[in-house]
Amino acid sequence: MIMSRIEARRDEDTVAAGPLVDRLLGGLPPEAVLTDPDVTASYAHDMASFCPAGSPAVVVLPRTVEQVQHVMRTATELRVPVVPQGARTGLSGAANATDGCVVLSLTKMDRILEIDPVDRIAVVEPGVINAALSRAVAEHGLAYPPDPSSWEMCTIGGNIGTASGGLCCVKYGVTAEYVLGLDVVLADGRLLSTGRRTVKGVAGYDLTRLFVGSEGSLGIVVRAVLALRPKPPEQLVLAAEFASGAAASDAVCRIMAGGHVPSLLELMDRTTVKAVNDMARMGLPETTEALLLAAFDTTDPAADLAALGALCEEAGATQVVPAEDAAESEMLLQARRMSLVALEAVKGTTMIDDVCVPRSRLGALIEGVERISEKHGLTIGVVAHAGDGNTHPTVCFDASDPDESRRARESFDEIMALGLELGGTITGEHGVGVLKKEWLAREAGPVSMEMQRAVKHAFDPLNILNPGKLF
Template sequence: MSEVVERLKKALPPEALVTDPDRIQSYRYDRAMFCPAGEPVAVVLARETAHVQAAVRIAAEAGVPVVPQGARSGLSGAANAVDGCIVVSLEKMDRILAIEPVDRYVVTQPGVFNAVLSRAVAEQGLFYPPDPSSWEFCSIGGNLSTNSGGLCCVKYGVTTDYVLGLEVVLADGRVLRTGRKTVKGVAGYDLTKLIVGSEGTLGIITEATLALRPEAARPRTMAALFDTGVAAGEAIVEIIRSGVSLSLLEIMDRTTIKAVNDYKRMDLPTEAAAMLIAQSDAGGEAGAADVAMVAKLCRQYGAIECIEADDPAEGELLLEARRAALVALEHLGTTMIDDVCVPRSRLADFIAAVEGIAAEVDITVGVLGHAGDGNMHPTVVFDATDPEQARRAQVAFDRIMEVGLELGGTITGEHGIGVLKRDWLAQEIGPVALDVHRAIKAALDPENLLNPGKVMALGNL
C-alpha cells in the first residue's frame, strides 16, 4: 500500500491527495447509519477528469479497489469505503461548464450541488426538475449514481429522464463518452441509462449533460390533515385516479411531523395522524382548480382540515418541513431508511401494513414519502447501543421491504441498493436478471475494483 500511495503522490498535485489518517476518517461513510465501512489507504480529491484517470489506473495496476464518492449524502452505504481502497472524491469537481438556453441543456461536473445547479439554470429562465429532499447538500454525481428522484417526480420523472450524456472513467482508466446533446438520438445501446443508477460499480461519472425545461409557473400549495394514515392513503389513490395534474404530492405522519417541529421549531399540526402536501405549477386558474380538486377529494376521504397557502412563502415553508423530515428523524436516534415504492393503488395497504409492523415489533417508524408516485420512506428509529432494539429495527426494516414486494413494489425507488439492501436485490430481480447484472459488471470491471461489495454479491467474479 505504501507503494500505491507513493505512486499517487507522483501522479497528483499535493492538494488532490489526502493521506492523513484523521482526515481520511471523514471519507469512510455516507449518511446510512447502519452500514459497515472500511479503512481507505488514501483519498483523491479530484479536480479534473485526469486526476480520476490517474487514480483509477494506479489502482487497476495494483489491484486496489476504488470507491467513488460525491457529497456522501446517500442513504444506502453505496459510498462507504472498503478496507484498503482508494476513495476518489468528486466533491471538488464543482463547476457548471455550460448552460445552453436554446438547446435547453446544462453541462456540469459531478460535484455541483443539486440546489446550486437548479438556481443557476433558473437565472436563465430554465428548470431542472429532479429535486431530492437533500437538494441543498446532495451532488449531481450522487443523484446520477443512484438515479435519484425527489418531490417533483409525480409530474416530471426522475434523474435518468433528464440525462442526455455522460463522461465516465472506466475501470481501466479510459474515458467513455455516452449520449448526445441533441433532442433525439438512438445510435447504439443506451449506455447513458446503463451508467445512471449503477452506484459507481461500472464507472466514475466526471461530467454530465442534463436536459432542462422552461421555467414552471409559480406553484399553488395546500395541506390536508387526516386522523389516520390509512385515510390519507385512500385520499391519495383518489387524487391520482381523478387525473389532476400535480407537481408534488407528499405525505408525513405524526411521528415525522413532531420530529420536524422539534428540529426546525415549526408549528406544524401534531394533532393530525398524517398530513398531505400538494402542489400544482399549472399556473393561473388551472393551478387554482387543481388545488381545489385535491381539497375536495381529501374532504371526501375524511380530511379533518384543508389549508391552502396564502402566498408562496407559506408554500415554501411547507416544503421546507418536508425536506427536513429525514434529518429531523435522525435527531431521534439511529435510522434505517426504507425506500420502498409500491403501485399507487396499494398505498393505503402499504401504510396500514407499516403501522401494523411498527406496533407488532414495538419500534418507532416515521412514515413519509413521495405519495404521488408511490415512493415511501418509512424510517425505523432506534437506539443502536441497545442490541435488542437494533435487532427489532432490522426485523421491522426487512418486513417493510417484504411487504413492499408482496404488494407488487420494489425495494428502492431512488436511494439505491448500496450495502443496506444488497441481500434483497436477488429476491426482487430473480436469478436470470442477477446473472445479466453480473455479466455486465464483469465486462466493464473484470477485476471487480470499482465500488466492490455494493449493489450485489458477485460470487466468483
C-alpha cells in the same frame, strides 16, 4: 503503550500504502492526496446505518478528467479497489470505503461548464451541488427538476449514481429522465462518451441509462449533459389533514384517477409531523394522523388546488388549508424537507427504508408499517412521495441498545418484504449499496442477477470499482 501501538499501526499502514501513494502523486498534486488516518477515516462512510465500512488507504480529490484517469490506471495496475464518492449523503452504504481502497472524492470537480437556453441543456462536472445547479439555470429562465430532500448538499454525480428522485417526481420524473449524455472514466482509465446533446437519439444501446443508478460500480462519471425545462410558475401548496393513513391514501388515488398532475404530492404521518414540530416549532397540526401536501405550478394554481381539495374532502379529509402565498407554501415544503433529519433526532439513529409500491397499494403499506411498529415496539415514522408510491418508513432507535438495534433491523427487513408482497420494489431512489444486497437478489431473481453480474464483469473485469456494492 496504547499510543505506541497506534503509532506502529500507522507506520505499517504508511509502508503498505507507500507504492500506491507514490504512484498517485505521479499524476496528482500533493494537496489532492490525503493519507492522514484521521482525515481518511472521515471519508469512510455515507449516512446509512447498519452498513460496514473499511479503512481507506488514501483519499484523492482530483480536479480534472486526466487526474481521474491517472487514478484508475494506477488502481488497475496495482489491483487496488476504488470507491467513488460525492457528498456522502446517500442512505444505502454505496459510498462506504473498503479496507485498503482508494476513495475517489469528486467534490472538487464542481464546475458548471455550460448552460444552453436554446438546446435546454446544462453540462456539468459530477461535484456540482444540486441546488447550485438549480439556481444557476433559473437565471436563464430554466429549471432542473430533480430535487432530492438533500438538494442543498447532494451532488449531481451522486444523484446520477443512485438514480435519485425528489419531491417533484410526480410531475417531472426522476434523474434518469434528465441525463442525456455522460463522460465516464472506465476501470482501466479509458474515457467513454455516451448519449447525446440532442432531444432525440436512439443510436445503439442506451449506455447512458446503464450508468444511471449503477452506484459507481461500472465507471466514474466525470461530465454529464443534463436536460432542462422552462422554469415553471411559482407553485402554491395545500395541506390536507386526515384521520388515517388509509384515508390520505384514498385521496391520492382519487387525485391520480381524476387526471390531475400536481407538481408535488407528499405525505407525512403523525409521528413525522410531531418530530418536525419538536425540532423546528413549525406549528404543523399534530392532531392529524396523516398530513397530505399537494402543490400546483400551473397558470391558475388556486383553481387546481380547489379541485384537488374537494377530492380530499370526498376521501374524508378533516381539514383542507391552501397556502395563501409563496412564503407559506415554502414553509410547508421546508417542513417536508426536514422530515428525515427530524425523525433522526427522536432517538439519535434511524434506518430509512425506501420501499416503492403501486399507488393503489399505498394505504396497505402504511397500515402494514403500523403493524410492524406495534409488533417491535419501535417508533416508525412514514414520510412519502405519495404521488409515485415511494415511501420512506423511518425506524427510530437507540444504537447503543443492542436489543433495540436488533428489532430495528428486523422491522426494516419486514417492511421491505411487505413492499415486495404488495408488488413494489425495495428501493425507489436511494439505491442498493451494502444495505439491500440480499434483497436485490430476492427481487431481481437468479436470471436477472446473472445478467447484471455479466454487465459488471464487462466493464470492470478486475472488480475494482466499488466492490461489495449491489452484489
